[in-house]
Amino acid sequence: MPILSLSLARHLVPALQPLRALCRRGWLREADVDLLLRLLHPALRVQRVFARVAARRWVAEDMLALTLRCNGNERGWRAGQHVQVYLEQEGVRHGRSYSLTAVSADGRVELAIKRQPGGRLSTVLLDHLEVGQLLELAPAFGELQWPNDGRPVLLAAAGSGITPLLGLLREALAQGFAAPITLLHQVRRPGQRAFVEELQGLAERHRNLHLRWVISGEPGGRITRDQLDELPGEHLVTCGPRGFVEQLQGWWKRGGTLQVESFSPPEPLTVDxxxxxxxxxxxxxxxxxxxxxxxxxxxxEASGLRPAHGCRQGICASCTCTLLSGAVRDLRSGALFAEPNQPIRLCVSVPHGDVEIDL
Known part of the structure; x- marks a missing residue:
């Protein structure tokens, strides 16, 4: 039994600041301090974020919402950002990025996890993770923001792209955003529409929210340019597979802001x-x-190494390593990097010649 409850452990976190300073200066080893803190509560750490699974609920036929209670180190997190979830399987530490659909002041956060066919981590989380278990989370990242000038907003998502947009939508409505909001969600099957009951309830309580679902598995089911042009909104916030996001980005010609986020890796550069x-x-x-x-x-990975990684698309920076010599090209922009001792992201860097990296 833990000596402290998780609530008491969270209240203890601000008092750990002197220990953090000593660890940063090298006077204490963080791993040793963490080992002692775990005696007070299994989730308590100097810096790292651990969370206990508080609840789980299915929000679509292939998506599970997890409510987690964090240990107090989740400073500055916002709904709509993403976190890496780490889980060890057969001695190998795996990490994947999931969106924060809710962040509460009491340390509760919600993640929505979509089942991925053959997914190594999502299958375990969906089918075997139990209430009460502990997970480690990396610091939150992500730049999506709710437009703040009071003009109408169009949210467009495909698949699990709904999850960061839902986090933004919940907070905007809770803070009294009154301009028209249209939420478009494209899925392959009706059963993949996530958070349907909650969204319908929000639309009943907030008359400025309008919902639309597009079923891509049905004839004529994919969103078209004409349909996008008919939807109201002066700001577009879109998230989904790269092809979906790039298509909407190319169609969008209005004067408001455009924010895009894709969870598909970039295509490899074409080389001669x-x-x-x-x-x-x-x-x-x-x-x-x-x-x-x-x-x-x-x-x-093909050489038998297991570098830390997460999103595999250059967003989360989990796979950052130091380039010691040689040159690499960025898959996203084509830019060439050849300065020694600079950080590079392995998942979006291809060798331009012989290279040496600190791995």
């Missing part, structure tokens, strides 16, 4: 010809053959 290169992983002491087309993350 495939070249063989040498990859050196300094800390691992490995030198292996590689090529100028695959990402460094993929090629490191």
């Amino acid at each position: 010809e495939r070249r063989e290169v040498r990859l050196r992983f300094a800390r691992s002491g490995q030198q292996v053959p590689g090529n100028n087309q695959g990402s460094l993350l993929e090629q490191a």
Whole structure:
């Protein structure tokens, strides 16, 4: 039994500031301090965010909402951002990014997790994670913001792209946003419409909220440019697979702001010809053959290494490593980076020639 309840442990967190300072200066080892803090409560840590599963509920046929109670280190988190969820399986630590659909002052956060066919982590979280279990979370990240000038807003999502938009919508309505809001959610099947009952309840209580679902698995079910043009809204906030987001981004011609977020990895850069290169992983002491087309993350994994990673699309920065020598090209922009000792993100960096990285 823990000596403290999680609520009391959370109240203790501000008092840990001197310990944090000593750890930063190297006078204490954070791992040693964490080991002692765990005796008070399994979730208590100096810096790291641990959370207990407080509730789980299905919000679509393939999406589960998890309510988590954090340990007090989740400072500055906002609904609509994303967090990495870490879980160890068979001795290997896996991490995946999920959206924060709600953030409360008492440390409760909600994540919505969509089942991914063959997904290594989502299957475990959906089918085996129990109330009371502990999860580790990385600091929240993400730049989506609710437009703040009072003009009408159009939210457009596909698939699990609904989750960050729902977090933004909940907070905007709770804070009294009164301009018209239209929420469009495109899914393949009716059963994949997430949070339907809650959204319908919000629309009944807030007459400025209008809902629309598009079923892409039915004839003529995908959103078209004409349909987008007919939807009201001077600001567009959109999230979904890369193809969906890029299509809406190309169609949007109105004068308001445009915010986009995609959870699909970028397509590999087109190169004139495939070249063989040498990859050196300094800390691992490995030198292996590689090529100028695959990402460094993929090629490191193919060589038997297990770099930390999360989103696999250059957003979360979990896979950041130091480039020691050589040059890499960014999959998203095509920009070339060759300055030694600069940080690069393995999931969106491809070798431009022989490279050495601190991995």
